[in-house]
Amino acid sequence: MMDFIVPLAYLVATALFIFALHWMNDPKTARHGVYAGVAAMVIGIVATWLEPEVVHHLWIVVGMAAGVALGIPLSRVPLTAVPQRTALSHAFGGAAAGLVGVAYYYLWWGHNPGHLTTFRTTALITENILGFMTFTGSLMAAGKLQEVKWIPQRPVTYKGQNVVNISLLVAAVAIGIWVIVHPTTALAAKLFPVVIGLALLFGVLLIIPIGGADMPTVIAILNSYAGLSAAALGFVVDNKLLVTAGALDGSSGLILAIIMCKAMNRSFANVLFGAFGQVQQAKQLEEGKTYKPETIEGAAQVMEQASTVVIVPGYGMAVAQAQHKVRELYDQLKKRGITVKFAIHPVAGRMPGHMNVLLAEADVPYTDLVESSDINADMPQCDVALVVGANDVVNPAARYDKTSPIYGMPIIDADKAHTVFAIKRSKNPGFAGIDNELYFADKTWMLFGDAKKVIGDLVKQLSDQGGIH
Amino acid sequence: MHAMLAVVVPAAETQPSDFWSMVFVFVLATFIGLGVIRRVSRLLHTPLMSLTNAISAVAVVEGISITGANYPTIIRILGVVAVFASMTNIVSGFLITDRMLKMFKTTREGDRT
Numbered sequence: 001m002m003d004f005i006v007p008l009a010y011l012v013a014t015a016l017f018i019f020a021l022h023w024m025n026d027p028k029t030a031r032h033g034v035y036a037g038v039a040a041m042v043i044g045i046v047a048t049w050l051e052p053e054v055v056h057h058l059w060i061v062v063g064m065a066a067g068v069a070l071g072i073p074l075s076r077v078p079l080t081a082v083p084q085r086t087a088l089s090h091a092f093g094g095a096a097a098g099l100v101g102v103a104y105y106y107l108w109w110g111h112n113p114g115h116l117t118t119f120r121t122t123a124l125i126t127e128n129i130l131g132f133m134t135f136t137g138s139l140m141a142a143g144k145l146q147e148v149k150w151i152p153q154r155p156v157t158y159k160g161q162n163v164v165n166i167s168l169l170v171a172a173v174a175i176g177i178w179v180i181v182h183p184t185t186a187l188a189a190k191l192f193p194v195v196i197g198l199a200l201l202f203g204v205l206l207i208i209p210i211g212g213a214d215m216p217t218v219i220a221i222l223n224s225y226a227g228l229s230a231a232a233l234g235f236v237v238d239n240k241l242l243v244t245a246g247a248l249d250g251s252s253g254l255i256l257a258i259i260m261c262k263a264m265n266r267s268f269a270n271v272l273f274g275a276f277g278q279v280q281q282a283k284q285l286e287e288g289k290t291y292k293p294e295t296i297e298g299a300a301q302v303m304e305q306a307s308t309v310v311i312v313p314g315y316g317m318a319v320a321q322a323q324h325k326v327r328e329l330y331d332q333l334k335k336r337g338i339t340v341k342f343a344i345h346p347v348a349g350r351m352p353g354h355m356n357v358l359l360a361e362a363d364v365p366y367t368d369l370v371e372s373s374d375i376n377a378d379m380p381q382c383d384v385a386l387v388v389g390a391n392d393v394v395n396p397a398a399r400y401d402k403t404s405p406i407y408g409m410p411i412i413d414a415d416k417a418h419t420v421f422a423i424k425r426s427k428n429p430g431f432a433g434i435d436n437e438l439y440f441a442d443k444t445w446m447l448f449g450d451a452k453k454v455i456g457d458l459v460k461q462l463s464d465q466g467g468i469h
Numbered sequence: 470m471h472a473m474l475a476v477v478v479p480a481a482e483t484q485p486s487d488f489w490s491m492v493f494v495f496v497l498a499t500f501i502g503l504g505v506i507r508r509v510s511r512l513l514h515t516p517l518m519s520l521t522n523a524i525s526a527v528a529v530v531e532g533i534s535i536t537g538a539n540y541p542t543i544i545r546i547l548g549v550v551a552v553f554a555s556m557t558n559i560v561s562g563f564l565i566t567d568r569m570l571k572m573f574k575t576t577r578e579g580d581r582t
Binding site: 013014018021022026027030031033034038044048056060063064066068070075076085086093096100103106107110119223227234235237238239242243244247248250253259346351352357360367369 | 487491494498499501502503505507510511512513515517518519521522524525526527528529531532533536537538540545547549550551552553554555556557558560561564565566569570571572574575576
């Protein structure tokens with residue numbers, strides 16, 4: 001009976017997972033996707049639990065209860081902390097797949113070596129390398145995003161770094177191949193943990209040279225690896241539900257990573273091994289270029305007289321938690337009949353879609369969030385561009401300066417607006433360490449200070465004048 | 470040569486794994502994934518990531534299998550840790566996805582009144 005029910009349950013769960021992702025194509029239907037996903041998960045868990053081989057229940061209940069106890073607080077983090085929560089969940093996904101793989105290897109090695117076929121052992125080794133490197137890599141990424149003290153935020157690079165990293169991976173794969181060829185020997189059982197150890201170390205070293213600006217791509221790649229490790233586990237244990245769910249997660253991460261790379265005009269290899277944010281330190285701006293500061297009153301006056309305002313948010317908005325103040329500014333301008341749009345660059349923030357979620361949290365209608373490629377044509381007609389904590393994504397050097405590390409990256413053409421206001425915390429260069437000449441342009445006026453405070457002051461200024469019109 | 474030891478493993482698992490059918494499933498699922506994900510609204514890339522993360526945590530079923538079976542204690546300990554890690558992803562993944570999706574609106578509450 002269960003021989004029939006379990007595969008059927010897994011088939012239904014697979015179909016529901018596909019529908020869940022399908023419904024994500026529109027914000028209107030997206031929540032159905034969550035319900036379908038939950039239903040699929042419940043079906044899969046119940047069907048497995050009812051299998052006759054499952055005879056001990058207490059430990060399962062304890063493991064699940066502990067997962068619920070940690071999962072609930074993790075789902076309530078502030079939305080600015082979503083990138084690190086996501087990185088952490090990739091770490092958990094990689095670890096879960098890895099641990100089950102380890103358990104099966106030793107189970108079969110000790111009790112049923114006939115199971116360790118070349119195919120299964122290959123899947124096991126693949127799964128373990130992927131799972132465990134995702135585990136430490138994602139922990140490192142989460143630590144960097146959370147700004148944990150003992151994890152350096154700035155990229156850490158040293159001479160021969162790529163050689164070290166690649167040798168480590170080659171060593172792990174080579175030892176893995178030996179295990180695949182001789183899976184049932186005593187030595188294989190000793191080498192198996194060595195492969196895991198190398199994978200863990202590789203994960204750490206892979207993420208150390210990554211800077212904040214590359215986090216959206218790296219998180220997407222780790223997402224893909226976590227999914228692929230789950231799929232590989234499916235190969236190990238002949239579980240098609242795992243293979244499909246893992247493949248869906250893997251392809252999702254892959255597509256997001258491709259979108260992020262395209263948005264920066266860079267390749268995977270360049271992101272992983274390029275150590276962005278180091279090289280450009282050398283380039284200094286020519287002397288004589290100075291920022292032109294503007295007062296809140298002056299900026300408010302110009303904005304009031306505009307007919308179109310485009311707001312360009314960046315990571316600085318997230319850091320300052322300024323999204324709610326930005327919404328108030330949006331309201332003030334809308335009240336005056338001014339058209340207000342948000343120009344969202346795909347890599348703005350620390351993970352794909354980061355800005356959209358923050359602005360949605362602040363209750364900005366998503367119809368006013370415009371993809372950068374769609375808004376650029378309208379930028380020359382735009383009266384005011386307000387840059388809130390964005391930097392590289394509005395740097396005009398990307399268009400023509402071949403020596404710039406961001407050369408070729410599609411940007412938001414904020415510099416084509418009639419007037420540009422840029423809010424900046426300090427006079428230091430942005431996260432990637434690149435000076436932005438937009439800030440020195442004739443039409444640009446700087447508003448120095450914390451984004452939340454500056455926007456708050458603008459709102460106050462505008463609401464005080466509200467009665468004039 | 471070690472066939473005598475095979476008794477420990479449940480019957481369903483002793484069937485040889487069908488390499489090609491698994492590869493077919495994987496390749497087809499990847500194509501479906503690429504097709505479906507490509508059409509996901511760009512607004513929703515953050516919730517998409519937390520949703521797919523929860524989905525791939527379906528690996529919990531393998532954790533359940535080894536934790537609940539009559540296997541050596543050390544194997545079951547690895548299983549229970551995997552159940553814990555996967556369950557954390559399932560619970561936090563679905564909850565935070567729903568929390569984020571609730572925020573995406575075309576009009577604001579205030580506008581309707």
